[in-house]
Amino acid sequence: MTAPILHATALQKSYGPTRALAGVDLAVQRGESVAIMGASGSGKTTLLHVLAGIITPDSGAVRFAPSSGEAIEVTALGESARSKLRRERFGFVFQQGLLIPELTAIENVALALMINGMKRSDALPHAAAWLQSLGLAGMEDRRIGELSGGQAQRVAIARSQVTGAELIFADEPTGALDSRTSSEVMDALLWSTTGQGRTLVVVTHDPGVAARCSRTVSMRDGMIVPAEVTA
Template sequence: MTDPTIPAPGDLVPPATGTAPDAARPVTSAWTGAAPRLAGRGLVHRFGTTTALAGVDVDLADGESLAVMGPSGSGKSTLLHVLAGIIVPSGGTVTLRGEPVQALSEKKRSLLRRTRYGFVFQFGQLLSELSALENVALPAMLTGASRSDAQAAAGQWLAALGLAGAEGRRPGELSGGQAQRVAVARALITRPEVVFADEPTGALDQQTGHDVMKVLVDSTRAVGSSLVVVTHDADVAAWCDRRIDMRDGLVVPPGSTTGEGVGPRPGEKPGRALPDDLGSARVSDVFGGAR
């Protein structure tokens, strides 16, 4: 019997060439009027005395891509982690197709992340001991596919994303752009309802980042996933249907986090707020165990 989580040949529409990243795209939540696929209401989150989210409302429509922008420390990653059920917020609600996510036990949230969400992070998310093929196959196997079915599907995904021939390479033998394509394939193999990407091009040069965004946006759209992308980069955000800007844990009017005063604080590197244990911690965040 065919496993519905495994993509059949031809499921991925090859990315169209020459699409302008800022081409006008519909703001789907506005024109469909449909209930959002994912919704956050009144989201508040505190880390000790630090308020990372101060009351955020956000909707994500079916198939919509949403960029979350803002300066370092504005709460972007926290919002992504809350929406993805990695962090239970101090206040507010997250619903996936109307079901409250934080009401679920940690075990059920872990299952939800594994089966209904996909994740692409800046780096560190591929398992270094596994080949590209095995990395992509893993989420399908975790959702119950046999090794052979999962690996066959993984091969199709790698080929569709321009990585035919790289199946046997380990992450250390891939370029940064290739590794992110593998990460995209790994996020999409289970055909998740929502893909969460945190600075997916943050470690790449501009051209490679452009190529990876194209693959990410085109392939999530091709499988009907919705997409949340956290980014500092307006060129990356321009790939998405819609953008929200954050400052001090709040969503602010578009453009008000760009220009003067924006960016890392003195002495900070972009992405400073990422935890030290980013790589392995985030893999375990996704596949089990929450903070």
């Protein structure tokens, strides 16, 4: 059996007296989509942020095994190295997209490549191809405020994929959308990740979104628990 692309062991994280993670173990297999669910304050977003190297745990380890090259102990990296890992190897989609409103759709996507050193003239065609693949052909020069919520999220999905990231993290990617648009965004997200052999980890409060994923992990009080005891 191949090693998981992401393997977390004994993760603990506290904020003052609040224990956000209380000894979490999680293995994510290459090519699967994992939904992390739980009530507000259950620790699901903290877990996502630790897995992605956005924050460090108080103890425990996260190991990332890319398809080529040696495995990386994410939790052993310094802040600069973790930032580089996130830019080059991971992709991110957040509830509000976190797009730059002053830039056009194509510029928002191309920026991910330019930050990694690609020339603008080379980055723009890559960005345009991703926007077209996600149904946004003809909207390349629109600013984010000129797009609907669903269109803006597809721009964010394109930005998360354009660097060739193997592992995509999504935090409530449909949380601000109506049910129809949510379904369309999930179609785009799954097509562009697991549909292309990539791996997706998504935090969601929506059972409909979780049902679209290949596996659901339920959290309560900073721990992973069987789904039937999360209520």
